[in-house]
Amino acid sequence: MSSELQPGRYRQFIIHSSAFLILLLCLLLPTRNSTLDAWYYAACVRHGHELLLPHHLLYNPAGWLWVKLLHLLGLLPDTLAALKLLNALAAGATLLTLTRLLRRLGQPDRRIAAWTLVVGASFGLLRFATENEAYVLPVLFSMLGSLSWTRYRLAAALRLPPLLAAGFWAALACLFHQIHFFWWLGLLLGTGWYGRRKGLELLVFALPALLVPAAYAAALSAWNEPLTVPALWRFVFHDYYAGLAGGSGSGHGVLLTVANLVRTFVQVHGSLTVLVRAFPVLYLVLFSCAGFFGWAAWSGWRSFQNRLARTELAPTGTLAAVRRTHGLILILQLAFAAYSEGNAEFMVMLPALFAVVGSGLAWLPARSLGAAGAGMLLWNLAFGLVPSHFLRFTNTAALLTAIPAQPRTWFLLDNHNLVLNQLHYYSGNPVGPPNVLPAPTLLVQRPGQSAAWVRAWVQAQHRAGRRVLTDCLGSPRLLDRAQLVYGDQNAALLRGFRAVRLDSFPTFFGPRYLTEILPPASTSPLTPNPGAASGRPDEK
Numbered sequence: 287m288s289s290e291l292q293p294g295r296y297r298q299f300i301i302h303s304s305a306f307l308i309l310l311l312c313l314l315l316p317t318r319n320s321t322l323d324a325w326y327y328a329a330c331v332r333h334g335h336e337l338l339l340p341h342h343l344l345y346n347p348a349g350w351l352w353v354k355l356l357h358l359l360g361l362l363p364d365t366l367a368a369l370k371l372l373n374a375l376a377a378g379a380t381l382l383t384l385t386r387l388l389r390r391l392g393q394p395d396r397r398i399a400a401w402t403l404v405v406g407a408s409f410g411l412l413r414f415a416t417e418n419e420a421y422v423l424p425v426l427f428s429m430l431g432s433l434s435w436t437r438y439r440l441a442a443a444l445r446l447p448p449l450l451a452a453g454f455w456a457a458l459a460c461l462f463h464q465i466h467f468f469w470w471l472g473l474l475l476g477t478g479w480y481g482r483r484k485g486l487e488l489l490v491f492a493l494p495a496l497l498v499p500a501a502y503a504a505a506l507s508a509w510n511e512p513l514t515v516p517a518l519w520r521f522v523f524h525d526y527y528a529g530l531a532g533g534s535g536s537g538h539g540v541l542l543t544v545a546n547l548v549r550t551f552v553q554v555h556g557s558l559t560v561l562v563r564a565f566p567v568l569y570l571v572l573f574s575c576a577g578f579f580g581w582a583a584w585s586g587w588r589s590f591q592n593r594l595a596r597t598e599l600a601p602t603g604t605l606a607a608v609r610r611t612h613g614l615i616l617i618l619q620l621a622f623a624a625y626s627e628g629n630a631e632f633m634v635m636l637p638a639l640f641a642v643v644g645s646g647l648a649w650l651p652a653r654s655l656g657a658a659g660a661g662m663l664l665w666n667l668a669f670g671l672v673p674s675h676f677l678r679f680t681n682t683a684a685l686l687t688a689i690p691a692q693p694r695t696w697f698l699l700d701n702h703n704l705v706l707n708q709l710h711y712y713s714g715n716p717v718g719p720p721n722v723l724p725a726p727t728l729l730v731q732r733p734g735q736s737a738a739w740v741r742a743w744v745q746a747q748h749r750a751g752r753r754v755l756t757d758c759l760g761s762p763r764l765l766d767r768a769q770l771v772y773g774d775q776n777a778a779l780l781r782g783f784r785a786v787r788l789d790s791f792p793t794f795f796g797p798r799y800l801t802e803i804l805p806p807a808s809t810s811p812l813t814p815n816p817g818a819a820s821g822r823p824d825e826k
Contacts, residue, residue: 297395315675342462343501376415380429384642385399387433402641421634425459425635427462432612452491476607539627551637564794578664586654686712730779737775755800755803757791762793
């Protein structure tokens, strides 16, 4: 029986089944290993600090309103957990919006469900739908913009309200994260290329974008900064001026781009081998995923060979315009992610764009897409969501107690910003303790702070009677982005000092050790300059 003859409820179940499955999994499996940014945003929302951050201006205010709404309803969830819930719901809404868009592009029910499964099972979406990060909500708004823009393009007559709505949603996405400027730009260019009355349509689409400078001007005033053009410009691009964002065209960036593009679809991390060794049952997952991916490739290849006989989904001119416009958006987003040193966070929207563009591949059968989506979902559950929900990858509980209790002790921490943001979350104090610093590997990355400087600084603290503790020696090290970029120089930088383990913190990957760095048994050949190395290493 064709999908058109199926009962309405069953048809709706088929179309939306993938979206509701992904939503349920995200609701059930939030991560227990939140990132340093997740803790920081949650601290800002919980205590009302720094709600208006320029790179993603409205994310924290939206989270603050969400938590207030839950409180009004009589619910008192942990703030971090509540924000993860918000992102899970946003991911579900994104997938439901995708189903509506694919339906307008003439996709049969089973292909809609299959494409939605591929997008929903992508690790990029699952990762941030179970975390408090600023990347899922703007994808939802951009998808709503594309849905409205497609309605405008498919209308027989010129209808401006959907185009105005498209401009509004696309501009709102930019306010939730600046990376979505390229989605907005792609829709703008598509409006100009395929418009019937180009000048009028460009004006209608671009008009809501005035909300963006207005919102940034209001935020600048809230920060008590002068409302001038230079001040506004520096506020909008604060993260680039502060060195928190940026990019280049280096070969290293190309390598990270390829790696993170793969990781946008399937989890690839140094933890995989550890997980397989700890849980041999995961070998079955590997074989099963290989079967799914192999079947998807074989089925897709057979269908591709017979593509000339498959004309039922051949795109019309209007449908082709929608796909080409989203193909342009895909290229723009991927190009900027590559420029940003292959930033994985800037690739979260790519699977949804692939689905819109790939919906024009008439020869690609739903069974092939479904097999690929099932393989991705199984892989990302086994190596991503389930371990992140049930296992402890980090353990900072003892540090959160020790740091405030020992103000004259220096803590050189492997992930010092994570600890600082957790202290902010629990204490409400946005100014972190002054006795927390990065591990030596990161200290030497700062201008003017060489290996000799760091060693001299440690010796100066010993002479001043201050202890120096670290968690960066003897602890398990996984191959991740930080390892690829900086390596692990901690042991080499502290060579010659005595290291005495004081405590250990259990994690899934093995114990992390708190080690005291003591003066060498014999006099060090380095003679420090006490005046240059007696304070914090970032003091100039």
